[in-house]
Amino acid sequence: MSNLRVGVIGGTGYSGAELIKCLVHHPHAELAVIASQSKAETDIQEIYPHLTDICKFKLEDLQPDILAEKVDTMFFAAPSGASSSLVPQFLERGIRCIDLAGDFRLSEPEVYEKWYQHNSPEKEYLENAVYGLSEIYPQKIKTARLIANPGCYPTAALLGLIPAVQAGLIKGNSIIIDGKSGISGAGRSLSLGVHYSEANENTKAYKLGVHQHIPEIEQVLNAEAADRATVTFTAHLVPMVRGILCTIYADMKKPCITEELQKLYEEFYNEHPFVRIKKAGRLPATKEVSGSNYCDIGLHCDPRTNRITIVAAIDNLLKGAAGQAVQNMNLMNRWDTASGLQFVPNYP
Ligand SMILES: NC(=O)C1=CN([C@@H]2O[C@H](COP(=O)(O)OP(=O)(O)OC[C@H]3O[C@@H](n4cnc5c(N)ncnc54)[C@H](OP(=O)(O)O)[C@@H]3O)[C@@H](O)[C@H]2O)C=CC1
Numbered sequence: 536m537s538n539l540r541v542g543v544i545g546g547t548g549y550s551g552a553e554l555i556k557c558l559v560h561h562p563h564a565e566l567a568v569i570a571s572q573s574k575a576e577t578d579i580q581e582i583y584p585h586l587t588d589i590c591k592f593k594l595e596d597l598q599p600d601i602l603a604e605k606v607d608t609m610f611f612a613a614p615s616g617a618s619s620s621l622v623p624q625f626l627e628r629g630i631r632c633i634d635l636a637g638d639f640r641l642s643e644p645e646v647y648e649k650w651y652q653h654n655s656p657e658k659e660y661l662e663n664a665v666y667g668l669s670e671i672y673p674q675k676i677k678t679a680r681l682i683a684n685p686g687c688y689p690t691a692a693l694l695g696l697i698p699a700v701q702a703g704l705i706k707g708n709s710i711i712i713d714g715k716s717g718i719s720g721a722g723r724s725l726s727l728g729v730h731y732s733e734a735n736e737n738t739k740a741y742k743l744g745v746h747q748h749i750p751e752i753e754q755v756l757n758a759e760a761a762d763r764a765t766v767t768f769t770a771h772l773v774p775m776v777r778g779i780l781c782t783i784y785a786d787m788k789k790p791c792i793t794e795e796l797q798k799l800y801e802e803f804y805n806e807h808p809f810v811r812i813k814k815a816g817r818l819p820a821t822k823e824v825s826g827s828n829y830c831d832i833g834l835h836c837d838p839r840t841n842r843i844t845i846v847a848a849i850d851n852l853l854k855g856a857a858g859q860a861v862q863n864m865n866l867m868n869r870w871d872t873a874s875g876l877q878f879v880p881n882y883p
């Protein structure tokens with residue numbers, strides 16, 4: 536059988552470049568087109584010299600009718616707000632779509648509009664979008680035509696929280712997520728906050744109480760938990776290029792010891808090669824997942840405070856974006872979940 540033809544929109548961005556990295560040697564998918572609204576006709580190697588001799592594409596104009604003829608599945612690595620109008624044009628032409636932006640993640644249009652300050656996509660598309668948290672929703676992903684790929688912080692936070700929440704171990708209204716991200720999380724465009732002299736040797740909190748990932752995390756937790764979840768989430772920018780570390784705190788509903796929690800998580804993720812549970816006394820580090828599709832999770836129960844602490848680390852551009860998107864394509868096509876994603880982390 537011939538390979539699935541896939542395309543990337545937003546190929547000049549960081550997530551687009553990571554999609555190319557995962558797709559260029561994919562055993563079952565053939566990268567057929569990379570499109571750009573600003574750099575059509577330019578060689579991708581000029582935009583990204585690290586792809587010299589590896590990926591020889593000329594960027595194509597962002598014309599949905601022409602692009603749709605060339606692909607079976609399209610990845611969208613464009614900013615939030617752009618995919619709500621682009622994605623339907625491909626869906627209507629029978630193309631399966633995997634959107635890395637936030638446009639199709641929230642089920643209620645008014646919630647999207649409140650947190651993203653953009654017009655929501657039509658409700659009909661929201662209803663048919665499947666939230667692509669690969670380890671949690673594989674069955675729904677398999678039959679999806681539109682995947683809303685999760686945000687980077689929600690990927691780490693939800694993979695860390697869901698086993699405890701499903702087991703009824705923690706109080707839904709006590710969850711605090713302290714998230715730290717490398718600067719590539721803000722994309723390739725320049726802005727004052729990511730300027731070297733502003734970001735280097737500096738750590739700062741941002742979007743306090745208004746971060747667009749708050750409703751996304753709550754929406755999923757409320758679907759998975761018996762009691763209502765409200766989360767306090769604070770994002771921090773730290774001076775590294777890649778990586779997200781989420782340290783999560785929650786009150787226990789019933790007494791639990793670290794060993795029990797660890798056993799619960801090991802069993803929960805037993806069949807999932809990209810989630811690695813740390814042994815007792817060990818904790819995740821962004822460097823240990825950098826450049827890979829892994830999510831590492833460390834756990835601790837504190838009988839003194841009656842709280843659990845969960846630490847989850849991912850590479851924001853891979854498990855937090857392009858890697859998970861390709862994992863979802865693998866699921867949609869019933870391929871090995873790790874196809875095209877077998878990267879050893881870049882340590883050190
Ligand atoms: N960076 C990260 O860690 C993560 C990012 N995401 C999401 O993935 C998406 C891409 O992020 P990222 O790669 O960081 O962003 P970048 O800013 O690096 O790249 C985005 C690309 O989108 C294209 N673009 C810009 N405006 C438009 C438009 N109006 N219509 C179509 N295309 C446009 C541009 O490419 P061109 O001009 O060539 O078309 C640009 O290079 C975003 O929605 C982001 O929120 C999700 C999880 C993590």
Ligand SMILES: CC(=O)N[C@@H](CCC(=O)OP(=O)(O)O)C(=O)O
Pocket residue numbers: 615635636637685686687688716717718719720721747748770772
């Ligand atoms: C460091 C940094 O700025 N990170 C971005 C995360 C980007 C992302 O995942 O955004 P979407 O959910 O909109 O796709 C942020 O905190 O907004």
